[in-house]
Amino acid sequence: MAGEIVFIGGGNMGRALLGGLIADGTPAERLAAAEPDGDRREALAREFGMLTAARGEDLVGAASVVLLAVKPQVLKSVARGLAAHFASTRPLIVSIVAGVTEADIDAWLGGNFPVVRCMPNTPALVRQGISALHANARASAAQRQQAEHILRAVGSVVWVPDEAQLDAVTALSGSGPAYFFAVMEAMEQAGVALGLSADVARRLTLQTALGSAVLATQSGDAPATLRAQVTSPGGTTQAALEVLQAGGLARLFNEAIGAANRRAGELARQAQD
Ligand SMILES: NC(=O)C1=CN([C@@H]2O[C@H](COP(=O)(O)OP(=O)(O)OC[C@H]3O[C@@H](n4cnc5c(N)ncnc54)[C@H](O)[C@@H]3O)[C@@H](O)[C@H]2O)C=CC1
Numbered sequence: 001m002a003g004e005i006v007f008i009g010g011g012n013m014g015r016a017l018l019g020g021l022i023a024d025g026t027p028a029e030r031l032a033a034a035e036p037d038g039d040r041r042e043a044l045a046r047e048f049g050m051l052t053a054a055r056g057e058d059l060v061g062a063a064s065v066v067l068l069a070v071k072p073q074v075l076k077s078v079a080r081g082l083a084a085h086f087a088s089t090r091p092l093i094v095s096i097v098a099g100v101t102e103a104d105i106d107a108w109l110g111g112n113f114p115v116v117r118c119m120p121n122t123p124a125l126v127r128q129g130i131s132a133l134h135a136n137a138r139a140s141a142a143q144r145q146q147a148e149h150i151l152r153a154v155g156s157v158v159w160v161p162d163e164a165q166l167d168a169v170t171a172l173s174g175s176g177p178a179y180f181f182a183v184m185e186a187m188e189q190a191g192v193a194l195g196l197s198a199d200v201a202r203r204l205t206l207q208t209a210l211g212s213a214v215l216a217t218q219s220g221d222a223p224a225t226l227r228a229q230v231t232s233p234g235g236t237t238q239a240a241l242e243v244l245q246a247g248g249l250a251r252l253f254n255e256a257i258g259a260a261n262r263r264a265g266e267l268a269r270q271a272q273d
């Protein structure tokens with residue numbers, strides 16, 4: 001049936017998940033997306049060959065899964081708008097919206113929905129994401145599997161036992177790509193300041209990031225062990241790491257990720273207004 005899995009929001013993340021599902025073998029006929037932005041909507045229809053509409057209200061009636069991929073600030077009005085348009089059965093609701101709780105989503109939609117809340121990240125765009133998932137008590141084992149199948153199409157998945165942990169996940173891996181990109185930017189700039197061309201500085205930085213991530217993933221060694229392997233006593237790496245430590249690198253990350261965690265809670269409260 002057309003539109004069995006209906007996306008509400010076809011922006012960066014919605015689009016990444018749709019592309020991943022199609023690349024993973026889900027037929028486009030099983031997918032549909034509601035996206036009010038005409039250019040984005042037409043691009044989804046053209047590139048993926050799927051059913052699209054400007055309004056979710058026109059798509060959700062026959063859905064078995066509804067995936068919420070709008071910004072937290074609009075979710076309440078979007079969910080309330082959808083509430084009257086579900087058939088008598090309750091589809092599985094999968095939300096990737098930062099901060100907003102399963103209970104709020106369920107209440108805004110009208111109540112008694114199975115809800116799986118997920119936090120993916122932008123490497124989903126290249127199917128290298130990681131998502132953490134949590135299900136409410138109404139989600140069956142089969143529905144948990146359905147949600148996992150969707151997120152697995154764009155990377156790895158982990159389940160967390162406590163919904164509140166999703167705010168920590170958001171702070172660590174949801175926002176995390178930005179921290180690595182910020183480090184890449186800073187390293188590039190430092191290379192240019194030492195006389196490298198911008199192109200060479202970027203290539204050295206990016207491959208160092210990629211190689212380090214692959215090494216850390218494949219070796220099974222802890223990052224601390226791998227860091228020690230690079231750090232010859234009295235050598236260049238030690239000189240650099242001493243500067244980073246003196247600048248409070250670990251404390252800064254602790255504070256930064258703490259700020260993101262608090263912000264997730266604020267987004268949830270603001271979404272209730
Ligand atoms: N960008 C990121 O790194 C991550 C974002 N998220 C969450 O994913 C959600 C979406 O984020 P992005 O894709 O980055 O934002 P985005 O702004 O690219 O996409 C949101 C889309 O929702 C559409 N939209 C607005 N009102 C709508 C409505 N009534 N019905 C259907 N669609 C509507 C917008 O036109 C837009 O295309 C957010 O809640 C965010 O918290 C989760 C993990 C990572």
Ligand SMILES: O=C(O)[C@@H]1CCC=N1
Binds near residue numbers: 098170174175
């Ligand atoms: O910055 C944000 O609020 C979203 C959630 C995680 C990544 N981007």
